[in-house]
Amino acid sequence: MRFVFKTSYDADISLFKHRAQAVWYGLLLLLVLATPLYFVAIGDAYLLGEITGILILAIAGMGLMLLTGHTGLPSLGHATFMAFGCYLNINLLGAGVPWLIAFPLSGLIAGGLGTMIALPVLRLHGVYLALATLAMSMLTSDFVVIAEPWTGGIAGAAVPDINIFGMEINRYSTPYKFYYLVLFVAILIVWFYRNLLRTPTGRSFTAVRDSEISARAMGINLTRTKAMSFFLSATAAGLAGALFGHSAGYVTNETFDLVMSITLLLMIVIGGLGFIHGAFFGAIVVGIIPVAIANGRTFLSTTFDVNINVPGLESALFAFILICFILFEPMGLYGRWLKIRTYFELFPFYRKDMFKRQKSYLKTDRVQ
Amino acid sequence: MSLLEIDNVTLRFGGLVAVDNVSLRVNEGEVFALVGPNGAGKSTIFNLISRFYDPAEGRIRFDGKDLLKHTADQVPSFGIARTFQNIELFEQATVLQNLLVGRHRHRKTGMLSNIVFSPKAYREELRHREAVEEVIEFLNLQPYRDKMIGGLPYGVRKVVELGRALASEPKLLLLDEPASGLSVEETQDMAFWIEDIQTQMGISVMMVEHDMGLVSAVSGRVMALSDGKELATGTAAEVQSHPAVIEAYLGTGEISKTGTSRA
Ligand SMILES: Nc1ncnc2c1ncn2[C@@H]1O[C@H](COP(=O)(O)OP(=O)(O)OP(=O)(O)O)[C@@H](O)[C@H]1O
Ligand SMILES: [Mg+2]
Numbered sequence: 001m002r003f004v005f006k007t008s009y010d011a012d013i014s015l016f017k018h019r020a021q022a023v024w025y026g027l028l029l030l031l032v033l034a035t036p037l038y039f040v041a042i043g044d045a046y047l048l049g050e051i052t053g054i055l056i057l058a059i060a061g062m063g064l065m066l067l068t069g070h071t072g073l074p075s076l077g078h079a080t081f082m083a084f085g086c087y088l089n090i091n092l093l094g095a096g097v098p099w100l101i102a103f104p105l106s107g108l109i110a111g112g113l114g115t116m117i118a119l120p121v122l123r124l125h126g127v128y129l130a131l132a133t134l135a136m137s138m139l140t141s142d143f144v145v146i147a148e149p150w151t152g153g154i155a156g157a158a159v160p161d162i163n164i165f166g167m168e169i170n171r172y173s174t175p176y177k178f179y180y181l182v183l184f185v186a187i188l189i190v191w192f193y194r195n196l197l198r199t200p201t202g203r204s205f206t207a208v209r210d211s212e213i214s215a216r217a218m219g220i221n222l223t224r225t226k227a228m229s230f231f232l233s234a235t236a237a238g239l240a241g242a243l244f245g246h247s248a249g250y251v252t253n254e255t256f257d258l259v260m261s262i263t264l265l266l267m268i269v270i271g272g273l274g275f276i277h278g279a280f281f282g283a284i285v286v287g288i289i290p291v292a293i294a295n296g297r298t299f300l301s302t303t304f305d306v307n308i309n310v311p312g313l314e315s316a317l318f319a320f321i322l323i324c325f326i327l328f329e330p331m332g333l334y335g336r337w338l339k340i341r342t343y344f345e346l347f348p349f350y351r352k353d354m355f356k357r358q359k360s361y362l363k364t365d366r367v368q
Numbered sequence: 369m370s371l372l373e374i375d376n377v378t379l380r381f382g383g384l385v386a387v388d389n390v391s392l393r394v395n396e397g398e399v400f401a402l403v404g405p406n407g408a409g410k411s412t413i414f415n416l417i418s419r420f421y422d423p424a425e426g427r428i429r430f431d432g433k434d435l436l437k438h439t440a441d442q443v444p445s446f447g448i449a450r451t452f453q454n455i456e457l458f459e460q461a462t463v464l465q466n467l468l469v470g471r472h473r474h475r476k477t478g479m480l481s482n483i484v485f486s487p488k489a490y491r492e493e494l495r496h497r498e499a500v501e502e503v504i505e506f507l508n509l510q511p512y513r514d515k516m517i518g519g520l521p522y523g524v525r526k527v528v529e530l531g532r533a534l535a536s537e538p539k540l541l542l543l544d545e546p547a548s549g550l551s552v553e554e555t556q557d558m559a560f561w562i563e564d565i566q567t568q569m570g571i572s573v574m575m576v577e578h579d580m581g582l583v584s585a586v587s588g589r590v591m592a593l594s595d596g597k598e599l600a601t602g603t604a605a606e607v608q609s610h611p612a613v614i615e616a617y618l619g620t621g622e623i624s625k626t627g628t629s630r631a
Contacts, residue, residue: 013490013493013494013497192483192484195482195483195484195485195489196482196483198485198493199477199482199485199489199493200468200471200472200475200477200482200492200496201478201479201482201483202482203461203465203468203469203472204469204472206458206460206461206465207458207461207469207472209458209460210457210458210459210460210461211456211457211458211459213420213452213456214452214456214457214458214469215469216418216420216440216441217418217440217443217444217449217450217452217456218444218469218470218472218473218532218536219441219442219443219444219445219472219473219536220441220469220472221439221441222441228479232479232483274460
């Protein structure tokens with residue numbers, strides 16, 4: 001059991017709650033920094049590419065987490081913002097803009113476009129926003145086809161390599177550099193995200209999520225706050241989209257489809273809504289399922305000569321996992337982790353109802 | 369000078385006249401109470417001041433400025449803070465975080481400096497924490513400081529909501545039934561706090577309350593309302609013995625000298 005004695009306000013404001021936590025995150029950082037060494041040793045970087053993919057998903061997931069998990073606005077259209085980021089990046093690079101400028105710029109423009117699209121529906125409530133973003137996601141493929149001069153349409157577009165001051169980075173020829181680059185972006189966004197949550201901006205987001213009435217009564221402008229969250233969210237998605245393009249090497253009108261939007265949303269629900277960790281846990285699950293299924297298939301066919309070829313197995317398994325989470329662990333994987341950790345920290349004082357939320361009171365007098 | 373001036377305000381919900389030509393003044397440093405049977409329009413008056421509703425007629429001025437020219441989220445910047453009859457806290461946040469949202473009107477840094485956690489943002493954060501820590505101390509909320517609202521008992525939530533309003537350092541505090549659902553001891557604490565808020569912090573208070581015991585204990589002037597109309601204004605004793613007030617409460621058995629609070 002650990003007691004945290006607070007000696008100054010810094011204890012609340014600092015990034016880590018206590019020394020031990022800082023040490024754990026330090027070790028985690030060392031681990032992710034050292035991961036490539038393992039792949040250098042075995043001389044096969046295939047799985048490192050998968051890990052990089054998970055990090056890219058986590059970046060997009062953090063974007064969506066900010067909007068849905070922390071501001072309470074659902075979006076079924078984040079793949080569209082990824083598409084914005086990806087194609088903007090391709091076109092800026094094609095126009096000779098250096099990557100160091102093109103990459104952040106495509107994120108920011110994606111954020112701006114996302115906000116412009118969202119503004120008209122931000123005044124509406126949850127389900128309308130979900131429907132509007134769903135519609136947007138369904139139209140994305142068509143727009144990519146229509147915008148052929150910039151997107152390559154159905155034929156698709158090749159994504160130029162990254163070039164930072166003469167250093168070429170390509171997913172296949174320099175997988176380690178690409179991994180470190182994506183890792184850097186991911187860590188930077190985690191840092192921004194943490195800062196946001198410990199300052200007024202982040203608190204205004206969670207206030208809007210928990211009670212719009214109260215938020216207004218505290219002086220928070222709903223439309224501006226939601227728009228701000230949308231901007232940051234779509235920017236992160238745009239950055240993830242640009243990286244996704246570099247990772248895929250080639251993108252078509254079917255790359256950023258509705259399935260991807262839905263996957264992102266499911267991902268953060270499985271990971272744990274309202275926690276930055278949730279984006280990573282979710283991305284790991286989403287990243288591992290296809291690999292696990294592929295490995296399982298190979299294992300079955302090579303050792304037992306059984307060939308399972310069920311189309312849609314991945315989606316079905318995914319849906320199944322999701323339903324299990326909604327039924328048994330609404331706080332997601334991160335919630336599960338929190339419970340396990342609390343159990344050990346408080347041993348033997350853990351109570352089963354510790355994480356149960358009190359039933360909220362009737363809200364008959366709520367202002368309409 | 370009067371801090372809050374409400375003149376001939378009327379609000380209709382369809383055919384129902386919820387507030388009917390009501391005028392009132394809340395003076396600086398005073399505790400002003402609104403009483404009346406259920407559905408009298410008390411909470412609606414609060415919602416009008418908060419600018420959640422637009423009155424059909426009338427004026428609402430605060431500190432000499434026309435509140436009706438401003439939106440709900442601009443009201444706190446004048447120095448008006450409020451609580452809600454049915455507790456509207458940020459459920460999935462800690463007590464500390466809830467109180468910090470109360471500081472929103474004093475916010476001086478923008479999104480960008482928040483994201484990079486600039487030195488300015490850091491200094492601002494320190495100031496907010498200090499202010500909030502004072503409120504926590506005042507209301508004895510230390511044991512709940514880092515607890516999630518979701519798991520707190522009703523009485524504590526009421527106090528947290530008061531704390532969140534106080535954290536904004538208002539000039540006028542609107543309390544909608546601060547003692548409803550509280551135990552006798554908790555109501556007693558609430559009475560002491562309201563007195564301290566008035567006398568030590570110099571904050572004017574306007575409150576809606578059914579518990580006449582609490583009303584007589586803390587308030588200077590009292591206004592009784594029924595069906596959206598003013599019945600009487602005066603001291604608690606005057607209002608309670610006013611014929612129109614007795615008439616309005618007749619049969620409801622709600623008003624009494626000792627003050628039985630509603631279930
Ligand atoms: N948003 C609304 N739409 C329609 N009618 C409303 C609305 N809000 C309140 N009313 C009606 O206006 C009248 C006054 O309501 P109000 O909530 O102000 O009463 P109150 O004096 O606060 O009563 P209580 O003591 O029960 O809280 C009631 O008849 C109520 O039903
Ligand atoms: Mg009321």
